[in-house]
Amino acid sequence: MTNPGKEIPYTLRVSPRARYARLKISPHEGLIVVIPQHFDKKRVPGLVESRREWIIKVQGSFDLRRLDGVSDTGEALPSRIELNGIGETWRVTYRSEARARISVREASEDELLVVGPVHDEASCRLALESWLKRRADLKLVTQLGRIASAHGFSYSSVSVRKQRSRWGSCSSKGRISLNLKLLFLPPLLVRYIMVHELCHTRHMNHSRRFWSEVAGVDPDYAAHDREMKHAWRFVPGWLVAGS
Ligand SMILES: [Zn+2]
Incomplete structure (x- = not known):
């Protein structure tokens, strides 16, 4: 189960060295979105949403219970x-x-x-x-x-x-x-x-x-x-x- 429609929490990090926006997931810090300095922040929610399935799959491999709502x-x-x-x-x-x-x-x-x-x-x-x-x-x-x-x-x-x-x-x-x-x-x-x-x-x-x-x-x-x-x-x- 994937909690459809639920907003996915993330931490936004602006990196002067980043050339592209990228998403990474760490077991204890959750989803981190790294964006270059001049990246339009308004695009971030859409970016996260477009990777929803991947995010849920990776987070699920860390812990099934906390995502499936048991x-x-x-x-x-x-x-x-x-x-x-x-x-x-x-x-x-x-x-x-x-x-x-x-x-x-x-x-x-x-x-x-x-x-x-x-x-x-x-x-x-x-x-x-x-x-x-x-x-x-x-x-x-x-x-x-x-x-x-x-x-x-x-x-x-x-x-x-x-x-x-x-x-x-x-x-x-x-x-x-x-x-x-x-x-x-x-x-x-x-x-x-x-x-x-x-x-x-x-x-x-x-x-x-x-x-x-x-x-x-x-x-x-x-x-x-x-x-x-x-x-x-x-x-x-x-x-x-x-x-
Ligand atoms: Zn850390």
């Missing part, structure tokens, strides 16, 4: 949430209470309490997702800061967002964005993604110099980069697909 159709709500990326496991208890909204509380250091009209599964998912976001804002952001200061990187800001097809990104202004779903990955892959994005603060490309920078901080980067192709399988099905 995650949307409802795996049951979790009774445990394993956040491998930050080394935490949470038990989840649902308690029905007459109140307008669902709230998620940390009842102890490994127990979550979901309280409110819990028969409403969709709202439970959203409430859990906001909790994940808070957890990620706390833990992933701190971890990025630690790696940056240990290796002398600087960035202008960091944000955590739930994203469909990219694990992280770094803008030319040094703004780093991390995918909320990193929480579910093995710690070494989380670290790799952070190192990768931090190295983009020095090299906005995937040149040899970029990769040797990455290797300096993560000598196993090549294996980690390969593993990223299949990393979407670590994301549990109850988490609503999409960004």
Whole structure:
């Protein structure tokens, strides 16, 4: 299934060296459109659309589940949430209470309490997702800061967002964005993604110099980069697909 008609998200990069517009797909940054400096940006959506089948095929080879919508159709709500990326496991208890909204509380250091009209599964998912976001804002952001200061990187800001097809990104202004779903990955892959994005603060490309920078901080980067192709399988099905 290909989500017909759905807009395909992409990152636009203007390259002074590019002579033609081209599309590339990386397992953790999603679709990237590289255009020459004077390329008319209005042509980009049409260009992406014309390659829709190819894009879906390549992205599908990275992870079938996230594109075919299985995650949307409802795996049951979790009774445990394993956040491998930050080394935490949470038990989840649902308690029905007459109140307008669902709230998620940390009842102890490994127990979550979901309280409110819990028969409403969709709202439970959203409430859990906001909790994940808070957890990620706390833990992933701190971890990025630690790696940056240990290796002398600087960035202008960091944000955590739930994203469909990219694990992280770094803008030319040094703004780093991390995918909320990193929480579910093995710690070494989380670290790799952070190192990768931090190295983009020095090299906005995937040149040899970029990769040797990455290797300096993560000598196993090549294996980690390969593993990223299949990393979407670590994301549990109850988490609503999409960004
Ligand atoms: Zn990159």
